[in-house]
Amino acid sequence: MTTPQAPSTPDRTWGAAPAPGTPPRAGWSPGKKIAAGAVAAVIVAGGGAAVWAASSSSAATGTAAGPGGMNGGPGGSGGLGSALHGEYVSSDGNGGYVTKLMQTGEVTELSATSLTAKSDDGFSKTYTITSAQATGLATGDTITVVATESGTTATATSVTEGQTGAQPGGGQGTPPTRTG
Numbered sequence: 001m002t003t004p005q006a007p008s009t010p011d012r013t014w015g016a017a018p019a020p021g022t023p024p025r026a027g028w029s030p031g032k033k034i035a036a037g038a039v040a041a042v043i044v045a046g047g048g049a050a051v052w053a054a055s056s057s058s059a060a061t062g063t064a065a066g067p068g069g070m071n072g073g074p075g076g077s078g079g080l081g082s083a084l085h086g087e088y089v090s091s092d093g094n095g096g097y098v099t100k101l102m103q104t105g106e107v108t109e110l111s112a113t114s115l116t117a118k119s120d121d122g123f124s125k126t127y128t129i130t131s132a133q134a135t136g137l138a139t140g141d142t143i144t145v146v147a148t149e150s151g152t153t154a155t156a157t158s159v160t161e162g163q164t165g166a167q168p169g170g171g172q173g174t175p176p177t178r179t180g
Contacts, residue, residue: 084119101125101154104144110137115159117145127156137161 018024028036085103092098105119112131118124127147133156137143146158 084121085123085125098148100157101147101149102144103147105142107137107139107141107143110134110139115143115145115156117143125154127154127159129156129159133159 083102084105085101087099087101089097089099103117103119103123103125105117105123107115108118108124109116109126112134113128114126115129115134115137116124116126127145137159142162144158144160144162145156147154147156149155
């Protein structure tokens with residue numbers, strides 16, 4: 001049994017002139033051109049905004065930046081603003097990434113080279129610090145620590161007095177006072 005086939009049509013090459021006797025296709029109307037231009041402008045603007053936001057993120061630019069954009073810990077209200085401790089990944093500034101630790105808590109032990117912080121939930125960790133980071137701190141102070149960890153040693157890159165969460169009036173918390 002054979003199946004009838006449709007009459008063959010000559011092969012057309014992309015961009016070739018239409019066959020003789022074929023009416024030309026209508027182009028885009030001015031309204032369609034304006035709509036397409038508007039859609040393209042929105043896409044470009046949105047992409048530009050996304051690139052700007054990504055390139056101005058403090059997580060990608062600051063070595064002591066914490067999540068939420070505040071150096072030394074989370075900022076803003078809600079979300080990470082109430083975080084007590086955790087870890088996150090940020091750019092190392094050289095095309096790589098580094099895992100950082102963040103903790104907000106009370107200083108329970110302090111020396112010129114280390115401090116131990118205890119969060120409200122009972123989590124406690126000891127950090128290696130510099131003498132400059134220890135200056136002005138005392139046992140009982142509330143701090144936020146940002147650190148890197150190698151093996152079992154956590155080394156503070158930022159120690160900030162006070163909590164860095166949301167403040168009344170829309171403030172961004174206490175700015176970092178010691179880095180390095």
